[in-house]
Amino acid sequence: MLQLDIGDALDYVKQSFGGSPDVIVRILQLGSHPGVRMAVVHIDGLTDKGKINEFVAQSLLLAPSEEELRSMDNQGGVLEVVLKRTSTVGDAKACGDWNFIMHALLSGDIVILLDGSGEAIVADLRKFEGRAVAEPTTEVTVRGPKDSFIESIDANIALVRRRLKSVNLWLETFAIGRISKTDVAILYIHGVADNLLVQEVRNRLTDIKIEAIQGSGNIEELIRDQTFTPFPTVFNTERPDMAVANLLEGRVAVIVDGTPFILIAPTNFSQFFKTTEDYYQRFDFGFFMRIIRYFSFFVTLLLPSSYIALTTFHHEMIPTVLVINLLAQREGIPFPAFFEAMLMEAAFEIMREAGVRMPRAVGQAVSIVGAIVLGSAAVEAGVVTAMMVIIVSLTGIASFATPGIALSNAVRMIRFPMMLLASTFGFYGLMMGMIFLVAHMTSLKSFGVPYLYPFSPYDPWRQKDTIWRSPLKTARTRPDLTMKQGTARGDSERERHET
Amino acid sequence: MEKAKISPGQLAALIFLFEMGTALVVSLGLKAEKDAWLAILLGLAGGMGLFGVYVSLYRQFPDHPLTSYVRIILGRWIGWPLGLLYVLFFIYGAARDLRDGADLLISSVLDQTPMIAVSSIMILTTGYVLHKGIEVLARTAQIYFAVLIILGVLSNFLLAVSGVIDIDRLLPVLEKGWSPVIRTTLTQSFEFPFAEMICFTMLLPYLNRPAKGIKLGMMTLLAGGLVLSFSSAMDIAVLGVDIAGRATFPLLMAVSLVNIKEFIQRMDVLVVMTLIIGDFFKVAVFYYAAVQGATDIFRIRDHRRLVYPIGLIILFISAIIAANFSEHIEEGNFALMTVFLLFGVVIPIVLWGAAWIRKALRQSP
Structure with a gap:
């Protein structure tokens, strides 16, 4: 009263x-x-x-x-x-x-x-004030819709609803944050998303105890399964078509007021290599693009370290003509290959960070000075070899080819310990690092779904949309990503999917 | 026992990697000279039978690992010490394989690196994986199974394209009759790697679909044996029996002969990678069997508490087990005929017999 x-x-x-x-x-x-x-x-x-x-x-x-x-x-x-x-x-x-x-x-x-x-x-006489729906800034496609989410939660929900005219698109809202009381909505398709998964998302959201939510990144950090891992276990996107595609696969979307990036759970490793563009282009081209992305993932992860391993431990593997060439280059260089690589990789990371933080107007100058002037000057000054500049630039470019930026960031960090292992143990160190990495990834889960699923646990029926993108006509069954009812947490049902 | 399940596919991947392990790169069966491949096939036949014994024991005690059903079959007074001996055996097996891997790496690529550093990295990684549990090990195996297959196909393709394979080097078959073949089978290629499969008696209780798992496991065992036999024949066809017989690591030598247009050459690293993967999983399975056995006989609730201590023991044993590589190999040949034969073949068969008698006694009142 x-x-x-x-x-x-x-x-x-x-x-x-x-x-x-x-x-x-x-x-x-x-x-x-x-x-x-x-x-x-x-x-x-x-x-x-x-x-x-x-x-x-x-x-x-x-x-x-x-x-x-x-x-x-x-x-x-x-x-x-x-x-x-x-x-x-x-x-x-x-x-x-x-x-x-x-x-x-x-x-x-x-x-x-x-x-x-x-x-x-x-x-309700709220004023709707905010940015107009604009083109996505981080997930660009050549062919496909050009709208992206904005800061307003109502507008974002409307963007999804407009694409899915179904009464089964269900919405639940929460106010999270003791002081900020930020509006957070979960969105899922009733009957497609697993009930236990929805319940799990609901539970994790209501369990959050924090003063304020500033962006969906906060929510992501608070609801993910493991804290101590470089790998992202919650997916985020700013594209409504991507969100809709994921809802149709039975995932749950979490929309946070004030952030144009919505969260999607559960996710797995292969999802970070997919874009909606794969489905707008011909299927064979989609497959080709995915191969390129996986390849560049490994380039980012392993190219500098493999180069270090080759030049430090395994000269014999390099063709003779090339090894002579390389040694001639290295003759005047005062540093060992590892130090040389660290120097260049660090320089690259500095340029990249500066490029992001710079005011737009001077950004171009940084990239020109950084990429062209610094690179060639370093070679001419005899500080690094030309080969190393090639390696580092290729690594840098390849790191942009992964559509999921969160995963690409993880790999950027991991390549440094890999370089250290390569410089101390050669390919043996690299192999051990890779085994460690794969084991770590298999131990990860995203809302109960194994992170490397469907590669491991291997599921032959799910391979038609992982690396291979099968034609839409053959995609009759819904990808069983959430591993069906009863598996959001438990293991009992999962056995059915393993071979 | 952990609360975990492994699928038939994962078991198969583990079995395959375990079998390849070190057996693929060392001179397996080469005491039978040109007929090494035949000795391996005979060993495989024996190995299949032996695996049948393990499976039969597993069928009678589907929820227990080896160390606990010895107690059921032989009683607490004999069973418990025997379980302890098995734990020691598994530790010894892990240490031997760790040493194998480290020695190969040092003699092939890391000649300046101290052995203990090489082994430490391996045991640390293994320990990390086992700490995460058997499920993680099995899933990792699934990924590296694929990697190993790719490496194998690639090396064989490169060898074939280089034109260094000469089938005539394998002829004539059975030049000196059956006796050297059978002797090699009995003293080497049966125990190694087939009797080592005893480790899997510690893993079988984790199977989620036993019937399918065992069928697939048998098939993988067969396939793995065929691959070993094939690769042994390949070594001889590439190097000739003299060089292959004298080489410590014939496969490494064979693959190093790859040369395509002076551009693709010295592909030894493929073999080194194969060895690292195989050796890793072999050490891991032995190591896990030891951890699992110790957890079981000492009634420890969480297997993770034992992972790093046992890892440390394995690391030190692998370092002091032999002064140099030749000694290690010599000891290995001796151990194969004694320790591995006893723990891998004799005791399981005795257990099997005892279990049958026990069952028969129970049924006839």
């Missing part, structure tokens, strides 16, 4: 907000002799001012009709009359709980307090 006296109620509101001037209160009178006093409260900037003025003038300030006057005499009749009038703006409800009212106020609703009534009316 709220305070019966409207003055007390308004005092309470003002006190709660510490007298912040953006809390706007308008006191009105409904009817005369004696009439009822009421107050319209809203927060400046979150609500649509034009609409409020219109609404107040056209709905609230009208003189009450005979019928209304009669019903106003009844117990609680005033509330009923005002509620009926408020209905013209849509989505209005009566409420007697200050917590709820405050949350609504902060979300951009207007609140109508009535004198002598224990309840207030909450109505």
Whole structure:
């Protein structure tokens, strides 16, 4: 119950907000002799001012009709009359709980307090203010839709709904963050997404204890399975078509207000090599592109370290003519191959980081100076070999060919320990590093789904959309990614899929 | 026992990698000279029978590893010490394979690196994987099974294209009659690697579909034996029996002869990679069997607590087991005829017999 006296109620509101001037209160009178006093409260900037003025003038300030006057005499009749009038703006409800009212106020609703009534009316007059839907900035395609998610959660949900006109597209919302109360929505297709998976996502979201959520990255960190791993176990995308494709495969999307990147779970290793473009292009070309991506993944991971291993331990493997050439190059270089590689890789990482943080206008200058001038000058000065510049540039370029940036970042980090292993143990060190890495990845899970699935546990029926992209006509069955009911956590059902 | 399950495909991958392990690169069966491949085939036949014994024991005790059904069959007073001996045997096996791998690496590519460093990296990685559990080991095996197949196909293709294979070097078959073949089979190619399969008695209880798993396991064993026999024949066809017989690692030598247009040459690294993968899984399976056995006989709740201590023991044993490589090989030949024969063949067959008698006694009141 709220305070019966409207003055007390308004005092309470003002006190709660510490007298912040953006809390706007308008006191009105409904009817005369004696009439009822009421107050319209809203927060400046979150609500649509034009609409409020219109609404107040056209709905609230009208003189009450005979019928209304009669019903106003009844117990609680005033509330009923005002509620009926408020209905013209849509989505209005009566409420007697200050917590709820405050949350609504902060979300951009207007609140109508009535004198002598224990309840207030909450109505949605939110202003939709934000960026217009634009082209995706991180996941670019040549052929395919050019829209991307934006910061507003409502607009993002609408982008998905527009593509899936199904009543089975279900939505649940949460407010996460003790202070920020950020709107977070989970989205899934009922009947396609595994119920236990949805329950698991729900549980992990409600278990979150934090003061504020700034972006979907925070949520990702708080709901993922393992914390101590460089590999991403939650997928994120800014493309609505990608989100829809994943929902259709039975995954759950988590949309966080204020972030254009939505989260998708569960995920696995092979997903980071897929783009929606694979399906917009011919299937054989899609397959070709995927091979290129996997190949460049291994280039990023292993090229510098293999080069170090070859030049430090296994000269005999290099063809004779080339080895003579390489040795001639290395003659004046003061550093061992490992140090040389570290120097260049570090320089590359610095350029890359600077390129991201730089103001746009000078970004180009950095890349030109970095790539061309620095590289060739280093070779001419005899600090590094030309071969090393080639290796490092190729590694750098290859790292951009992985569509999933989160995975590409992981690999960027892992290549440094790989280089160290290669310089101490040659190919043996590399092999051990790779075994370690694969074992680590097989031990990872994303919402109960093994990370390397379907490579390991190997599932022959799922191979038609991992590296190989089969023609759409043959894709009759839904990829069983979430490994069916009962497997979000347990292992019992999974056996069915293993061979 | 861990709460884990492995699928038939994963078991098969483990069996294949285990069998390839070190057997692929060392001079297996070459005491039978040109008929090494035949000796391996005979060994395989024996190995299949032996695996049948292991499987039969597993069928009678589907929920128990070897170390616990010895206690059921022979009673606590004989069974428990025997279980302990098996743990020691597994540790010894792991140490031997670790040493094999380290020695090969040192003699082929890492001649400046101290052995203990090479072994430490291997045992650390193995320990990490086992710490994550048998499921992770089995899934990792699945990936490296594919890698091994690719490496094998590639090396054979390169050898074939280089034109160094001469089938005539394998002829005539049975030049000196059957006796050297049978002697080699009995003293070497039966125990190694087939009697070592005793490790899998510790893993079989994890199978999620026993019937299919055993069938697939048998088939993989057969396929692995055929591959070993093939590669042994290949070594001789490439190098000739003299060189192959004297080489410590004939496969390494054979593949190093690859030369295509002076561009693709010295592909030894493919063999080294094969060895690293195979050796890794062989050490890992022995190591896991030891951890599993110790967990079982000492009734420890979490196998992870034993992983690193046992790893440390394996590392030290592998370092002090022999002063140099020749000694290691000599000891190996002796151990094959004694330790491996006893633990891999004699005891399991005795157990098998005892289990049958026990069953017969139970049924006739």
